[in-house]
Amino acid sequence: MIEAQEVNFAYRRGEPVLHDISCSIADGESLALLGHNGSGKTTLTRLFMALDHPRSGQVLIDGNNIEKCEPADLADKIGYVFQNPDLQILEDTVFDEVAYGLKNKELSEENIKHQVELALEAMGLSEFADIYPRSLSFGQKRRLGVAAALALNPRNLILDEITNGQDEQEKEMMMNYLKKLNTEKHITIILITHDMEIARKYTKRSLVLFDGDLVFDGATEKLFDGIKDLAPWGLTQPPLAKLGAVFGINALETAAFCNGLELKGAEAK
Numbered sequence: 001m002i003e004a005q006e007v008n009f010a011y012r013r014g015e016p017v018l019h020d021i022s023c024s025i026a027d028g029e030s031l032a033l034l035g036h037n038g039s040g041k042t043t044l045t046r047l048f049m050a051l052d053h054p055r056s057g058q059v060l061i062d063g064n065n066i067e068k069c070e071p072a073d074l075a076d077k078i079g080y081v082f083q084n085p086d087l088q089i090l091e092d093t094v095f096d097e098v099a100y101g102l103k104n105k106e107l108s109e110e111n112i113k114h115q116v117e118l119a120l121e122a123m124g125l126s127e128f129a130d131i132y133p134r135s136l137s138f139g140q141k142r143r144l145g146v147a148a149a150l151a152l153n154p155r156n157l158i159l160d161e162i163t164n165g166q167d168e169q170e171k172e173m174m175m176n177y178l179k180k181l182n183t184e185k186h187i188t189i190i191l192i193t194h195d196m197e198i199a200r201k202y203t204k205r206s207l208v209l210f211d212g213d214l215v216f217d218g219a220t221e222k223l224f225d226g227i228k229d230l231a232p233w234g235l236t237q238p239p240l241a242k243l244g245a246v247f248g249i250n251a252l253e254t255a256a257f258c259n260g261l262e263l264k265g266a267e268a269k
């Protein structure tokens, strides 16, 4: 459980960037954190991970105030994938990069190898295990960040813009894997994204930040009903949601939308 209680935050010498944010994310939720550039998404999740601390208010993880915690104290509970993959790379090979967090745990070499291989496989990176991580493409580096987080088996995953730089197939592979983790293992997924289709398809609840205010906290389905005007928050309805609203078809994928259209066509005959 991740809770923010009346959280305010400003970077050093800067203007306040989060204003009185209160929200509670239960174990096993799949949540999208949305908002325009600079709305405060990354900042809010940095507070969840104790990378920064609120100026006032508090953040609780599993009921404990984390004001005295450092990120390392939460590493077992929360996996965090940074928006900028280069910030996270510390090791000389892809394998070691994923093994990095595991080496601080008392695990056998064999066990570490197994966990790393599973995580690399899940992110489609097995063939790159021995190469220098910085030579990966941007999209591959995003998946490497996810693999490193997965290897630690955290109960919560915070994923900052991980679908950037991925092609459609890679995006789907990644998201389906995360969906499986969420539905089968009840891992909490917090997905920061500018991709409204991804948010609509893969999350049940959404939080929307606008200029550091929490302006929406509710069902993703309700946010993306195809009708609501999201422009004032700097967001747009996903095209399929818009089309769905026009045709009365609630589809998350193009194929399902086409099927719905065909059915409607057949009914009309």
Ligand SMILES: Nc1ncnc2c1ncn2[C@@H]1O[C@H](COP(=O)(O)OP(=O)(O)OP(=O)(O)O)[C@@H](O)[C@H]1O
Pocket (backbone or CB within 6 Å): 011, 012, 014, 017, 035, 036, 037, 038, 039, 040, 041, 042, 043, 044, 083
């Ligand atoms: N290290 C920093 N020092 C000072 N100000 C910062 C810092 N990081 C972010 N900010 C400012 O805080 C505000 C919130 O930024 P944040 O990165 O949390 O937004 P975001 O919603 O993640 O945006 P994006 O979608 O572009 O990633 C912005 O005004 C930004 O300029």
Ligand SMILES: [Mg+2]
Pocket (backbone or CB within 6 Å): 041, 042, 043, 083, 160
């Ligand atoms: Mg950000």
